[in-house]
Amino acid sequence: MALKTVIPFGPQHPVLPEPIQLKLVMKDEVVQEAIPHIGYVHRGIEKAAEKMDYVQNVFLVERICGICSFLHALCYCEAIEKLLPCEVPPRARYLRVIWGELHRLQSQHLWLGLFADAFGYESLFMEFWRNRERVMDLFEKTAGSRIIISTCCIGGVRRDISDEHLEEILQTLKEVERALDHSIPALLEDYTVRKRIVGKGVLTAEKAVELGAVGPVLRASGIAEDTRMTGYAAYDELDFKPVVETAGDCYARAKVRALECYQGIELIRQAIQRLPDGEIAARPRGRPNGRVVTRVEQPRGELLYMVAANGSQKLERMRVRTPTFANVPPLVAMLPGCEFADVPVITLSIDPCISCTER
Amino acid sequence: MSAPPGGAALPDIEACEEIELSALRAAVQRCRDQRLRFITITCMDMGETFALYYHFDEKLKMRHLLVHAPRAAEVASISDIYFAAFLVENEVRELFGVNITGMAIDYHGHLLLTEDNEPTPMAKVRMEG
Numbered sequence: 075m076a077l078k079t080v081i082p083f084g085p086q087h088p089v090l091p092e093p094i095q096l097k098l099v100m101k102d103e104v105v106q107e108a109i110p111h112i113g114y115v116h117r118g119i120e121k122a123a124e125k126m127d128y129v130q131n132v133f134l135v136e137r138i139c140g141i142c143s144f145l146h147a148l149c150y151c152e153a154i155e156k157l158l159p160c161e162v163p164p165r166a167r168y169l170r171v172i173w174g175e176l177h178r179l180q181s182q183h184l185w186l187g188l189f190a191d192a193f194g195y196e197s198l199f200m201e202f203w204r205n206r207e208r209v210m211d212l213f214e215k216t217a218g219s220r221i222i223i224s225t226c227c228i229g230g231v232r233r234d235i236s237d238e239h240l241e242e243i244l245q246t247l248k249e250v251e252r253a254l255d256h257s258i259p260a261l262l263e264d265y266t267v268r269k270r271i272v273g274k275g276v277l278t279a280e281k282a283v284e285l286g287a288v289g290p291v292l293r294a295s296g297i298a299e300d301t302r303m304t305g306y307a308a309y310d311e312l313d314f315k316p317v318v319e320t321a322g323d324c325y326a327r328a329k330v331r332a333l334e335c336y337q338g339i340e341l342i343r344q345a346i347q348r349l350p351d352g353e354i355a356a357r358p359r360g361r362p363n364g365r366v367v368t369r370v371e372q373p374r375g376e377l378l379y380m381v382a383a384n385g386s387q388k389l390e391r392m393r394v395r396t397p398t399f400a401n402v403p404p405l406v407a408m409l410p411g412c413e414f415a416d417v418p419v420i421t422l423s424i425d426p427c428i429s430c431t432e433r
Numbered sequence: 434m435s436a437p438p439g440g441a442a443l444p445d446i447e448a449c450e451e452i453e454l455s456a457l458r459a460a461v462q463r464c465r466d467q468r469l470r471f472i473t474i475t476c477m478d479m480g481e482t483f484a485l486y487y488h489f490d491e492k493l494k495m496r497h498l499l500v501h502a503p504r505a506a507e508v509a510s511i512s513d514i515y516f517a518a519f520l521v522e523n524e525v526r527e528l529f530g531v532n533i534t535g536m537a538i539d540y541h542g543h544l545l546l547t548e549d550n551e552p553t554p555m556a557k558v559r560m561e562g
């Protein structure tokens with residue numbers, strides 16, 4: 075009779091750069107149950123947001139996560155702009171799309187590299203990360219910083235992008251696209267890689283909705299939902315269709331993220347082509363009053379902010395629901411029945427960001 | 434507009450249905466039957482009560498349920514209806530002290546906090562005991 079064993083997976087593990095623990099109840103080599111544990115690096119940012127000025131909070135929320143800092147700021151600013159109210163100039167809305175999609179592009183590269191590394195494909199990891207550097211250099215050129223770019227502000231954006239830099243973005247995107255053409259087939263068509271990821275960690279469409287999955291995890295299960303379809307920033311003026319796969323396994327999740335790199339490049343090109351002239355920020359008047367919920371699509375999925383304000387400098391409440399927080403219950407459902415050797419790959423397939431989760 | 438007991442009247446979020454605490458589970462079950470995706474719960478400390486917003490998504494349109502729970506009231510978990518709620522319910526109980534009972538996975542107050550932490554750090558009024 076096989077014994078049941080509990081194996082603590084994490085919080086320190088070679089494939090997990092951030093601390094999350096899964097207590098795996100095993101029977102031989104097969105996972106029976108997975109219980110997630112977080113809380114190792116919780117920072118109390120929601121509480122801190124009640125102590126700070128609502129304008130200072132833009133800088134605070136950017137620090138929830140370096141990988142998607144711009145999108146945290148964007149979601150927060152959209153909430154405050156609705157409460158003021160404040161109309162963002164068209165040029166600023168397009169610039170928000172450009173920086174937001176560049177963030178998605180570098181984040182998906184980061185994940186594609188880490189995913190390759192999770193099953194031991196180190197040269198592919200290096201290829202994706204080398205390509206990511208091209209995008210990071212664009213942040214440095216257009217915003218003066220590579221990680222937390224701090225270009226989003228209440229009422230618009232803090233910096234413009236010059237014509238020279240817009241041209242440079244377009245040229246760099248051609249190089250990024252060429253490199254992706256070279257790297258992505260190695261991920262999606264390689265026999266050995268497919269053996270490691272096809273049919274692993276399957277999440278059906280029904281389960282994905284039931285368990286509250288978001289982002290590429292939801293779309294890889296066949297649900298065509300992407301918060302960008304709601305038309306925030308300038309997405310309502312761009313041609314956009316979500317990337318959807320139906321198999322619901324690790325391969326499908328990898329494919330959605332890989333194709334979203336191309337989609338992001340195309341959206342940036344459209345935004346640059348249609349970028350209107352004019353102001354980059356409106357001057358907000360008054361103080362926020364009321365309650366509002368806003369959502370944007372982070373690289374990992376739907377990000378939600380609920381802001382409650384009472385007309386003073388400080389907010390009554392700022393609530394943040396990050397995509398990884400939503401994707402932990404689906405992960406818990408994906409693991410039972412899988413082999414222990416597949417746990418790292420399946421866990422990484424939700425692109426866990428514990429920095430976001432432990433806001 | 435919402436004017437919860439102990440709280441100021443503020444323009445509330447759109448598509449928000451205010452319900453009695455006793456009707457919460459039935460309302461959540463209806464959401465499940467309509468195949469709404471559970472997003473999260475937001476808790477606000479209103480003094481005498483907690484305002485609990487249950488957020489759902491219906492094909493990219495949001496729907497919200499709002500419940501005002503007296504501080505000592507028992508709030509039944511919805512994690513048997515939406516398993517995804519277990520994490521946020523544990524979080525709300527730990528950070529605010531909302532008495533949520535019957536969670537699918539119960540961390541007994543130690544999802545985020547350790548024994549050394551002060552209890553209910555997000556609550557504006559500290560719970561006793």
